[in-house]
Amino acid sequence: MNLTLKIWRQEGPEAKGKMVTYKVSDISKDMSFLEMLDVLNEDLATKGERTVEFDHDCREGICGQCSLVINGQAHGHESHYTTCQTHMRSYKDGDVIFIEPFRAKSFPVIRDLKVDRSSMDKIIQAGGYISSFTGMAPEANSIPIHHEVAESAFDSAACIGCGACVATCKNSSAALFLSAKISHLAKLPQGKVERMERVVWMVNAHDDEGFGSCTNTGACAMVCPQEVDLLDITRMNYEYNRALATVRS
Amino acid sequence: MAYKKGLFKTSVGRKNLMAVTGLFIAFFLIIHLVGNLILIIPDSWFPIEFWGGVESAHDMYNAYSHFLVHFWPITLVAWILYISIITHVIDALLITLNNNKAKGDKYQVTDNSTSTWYSRNMGVLGTVIGLFIFIHMAQFWLKYKVLGTEHDLYELVVTTFKQWWVVLIYEIGIIALGFHLAHGVESAHRSLGAYPKGLMRVIKYIALCFSIVMAVLYAIIPIIIYFK
Numbered sequence: 001m002n003l004t005l006k007i008w009r010q011e012g013p014e015a016k017g018k019m020v021t022y023k024v025s026d027i028s029k030d031m032s033f034l035e036m037l038d039v040l041n042e043d044l045a046t047k048g049e050r051t052v053e054f055d056h057d058c059r060e061g062i063c064g065q066c067s068l069v070i071n072g073q074a075h076g077h078e079s080h081y082t083t084c085q086t087h088m089r090s091y092k093d094g095d096v097i098f099i100e101p102f103r104a105k106s107f108p109v110i111r112d113l114k115v116d117r118s119s120m121d122k123i124i125q126a127g128g129y130i131s132s133f134t135g136m137a138p139e140a141n142s143i144p145i146h147h148e149v150a151e152s153a154f155d156s157a158a159c160i161g162c163g164a165c166v167a168t169c170k171n172s173s174a175a176l177f178l179s180a181k182i183s184h185l186a187k188l189p190q191g192k193v194e195r196m197e198r199v200v201w202m203v204n205a206h207d208d209e210g211f212g213s214c215t216n217t218g219a220c221a222m223v224c225p226q227e228v229d230l231l232d233i234t235r236m237n238y239e240y241n242r243a244l245a246t247v248r249s
Numbered sequence: 250m251a252y253k254k255g256l257f258k259t260s261v262g263r264k265n266l267m268a269v270t271g272l273f274i275a276f277f278l279i280i281h282l283v284g285n286l287i288l289i290i291p292d293s294w295f296p297i298e299f300w301g302g303v304e305s306a307h308d309m310y311n312a313y314s315h316f317l318v319h320f321w322p323i324t325l326v327a328w329i330l331y332i333s334i335i336t337h338v339i340d341a342l343l344i345t346l347n348n349n350k351a352k353g354d355k356y357q358v359t360d361n362s363t364s365t366w367y368s369r370n371m372g373v374l375g376t377v378i379g380l381f382i383f384i385h386m387a388q389f390w391l392k393y394k395v396l397g398t399e400h401d402l403y404e405l406v407v408t409t410f411k412q413w414w415v416v417l418i419y420e421i422g423i424i425a426l427g428f429h430l431a432h433g434v435e436s437a438h439r440s441l442g443a444y445p446k447g448l449m450r451v452i453k454y455i456a457l458c459f460s461i462v463m464a465v466l467y468a469i470i471p472i473i474i475y476f477k
Contacts, residue, residue, distance in 0.1 A: 019357055072360030103353035170369055171348035203261050212351035213260040213344045216436035222363035231444055238442025240261045
C-alpha cells in the first residue's frame with residue numbers, strides 16, 4: 001500500500017518543530033508500524049537526508065520504549081496495543097497518517113519523535129521499591145499470598161512505563177503510571193513496610209516533576225497497552241488519604 | 250511530618266478538596282429540589298392533611314421558605330454551602346492553572362474518542378453553572394433573603410418563570426448541571442478513594458441515575474410553572 005505520512009520533525013529540544021509530509025510506497029500489510037517507519041528511514045538515508053528519530057527497543061510490546069501519537073491517539077487507534085504491536089493491516093492504501101511525539105511539559109522532545117521520559121524514573125526512584133535483605137532468593141512459599149491478590153497485583157505491575165497515559169491525558173497527569181506502582185506494592189505483603197511513606201513520596205515526586213492532576217476522564221486506561229485499571233488511581237487516592245490521616249512520628 | 254504538603258498543595262490533595270465540596274453541593278441539591286417541588290404540586294392535591302391541612306402550594310411554599318430563613322441550623326448549613334461553592338471554584342482554578350502548566354505543545358490531530366466530552370469540559374460546564382447560580386441568586390436569594398424587598402416568594406418565583414427567556418436560561422443551567430454531575434459525582438468518589446471494584450461499579454450507576462433524576466426534576470419545574 002501507499003501512504004502519506006505527516007511527521008513531526010524537530011532538530012533539538014530548543015528548536016521549533018513542524019509537521020513534514022512524506023510518501024511511502026509498497027508497504028506490506030504484515031509490517032509493524034515501526035517497520036513501516038524503517039522503510040521511510042531507509043529511503044531518507046539513501047537520499048542523504050536526516051532520518052526520522054523515534055524510540056524503540058524490544059519491538060514485542062513489553063519494554064515500553066516505543067511511543068508515538070498516531071492520528072491523535074497514543075500508540076494508534078487500536079486499543080491496548082503498543083506502537084510496535086500495531087500493524088499496517090490496520091491501515092488502508094492511500095491513508096494519511098499523522099505521527100507526533102508524546103506531548104507533555106514533563107516529556108521534553110529530544111529530537112523528532114523521541115521524548116525524554118526520565119521524569120517517570122524520578123517518580124519510581126521516590127518510592128517505587130521495597131526494602132528487603134539481599135542474598136539468596138527466599139523460599140517462594142514462605143509468604144502465602146491469595147491467588148486473586150497475586151493476580152490483581154500482577155495486573156498493576158504489568159505497567160511498562162511507556163507514558164501513553166501522560167500523552168493521552170488532557171492534564172498531562174501521570175496518575176495511571178504512578179498509581180499502578182503504588183497499587184502493585186500496596187496489594188502485596190512485601191510492599192506493606194513502606195506503604196504510608198511510599199504514596200506520599202511518590203505523589204510529591206509526581207507533582208515536582210510537573211505532571212498535572214487526574215480528573216478521572218478515564219482516557220489513560222483506554223489507551224494503556226497493559227490495560228492498567230482506572231481503579232488503580234482510585235486505590236492510590238485511598239492510599240494517599242490513609243497516609244495523610246495516619247500520624248507517624 | 251514535613252513530607253505531608255497539605256490539601257491545597259498536592260495533585261491528590263486538591264482533588265480531595267474538590268470532591269468533598271462537590272459532594273456537599275450535590276447533597277444540597279437534593280434538599281433544594283425537594284423544597285422546590287412544592288411549586289409544581291397540582292392544585293387538586295390540596296388540602297394536604299399530612300401537612301396540617303395546608304390549603305395551597307402558595308401557602309405551603311411560603312411557609313417552607315419562611316422556615317428556611319428563620320431556622321438557625323439551616324443558616325449554618327447555608328454558610329457551609331457558600332464556603333463549599335467558593336472553595337470548589339478556587340480549587341478548580343488552581344487545578345486548571347496547574348494542569349495547563351503541565352501540558353505540552355498542542356497536538357496537530359486530536360482523537361477524543363477515549364473519554365466523554367463532559368468529563369473533559371468540567372471547567373466549561375462549571376462556568377456555565379457559576380453564571381447560572383449568579384443569576385439565580387440575584388433573582389431570588391438577594392431579593393427575598395438579603396434585601397428583604399420581596400415577602401411573597403411564591404409570587405416572585407411564579408411571576409419570574411412566566412418569562413420565556415428566564416425559563417430558557419434555567420434550562421441551559423440545569424442541562425450543564427446534569428452533565429457536570431454525571432462526571433462529577435463518580436469522579437469525586439474516585440478522588441476520595443472508593444476503590445473496591447464492586448463499590449465503584451455501584452457508585453458509577455448511582456451517580457448516573459442521580460444526575461439524570463436531578464436534571465430532569467429541576468428542569469421540569471420552570472417549564473410546568475410557565476405553562477400553568
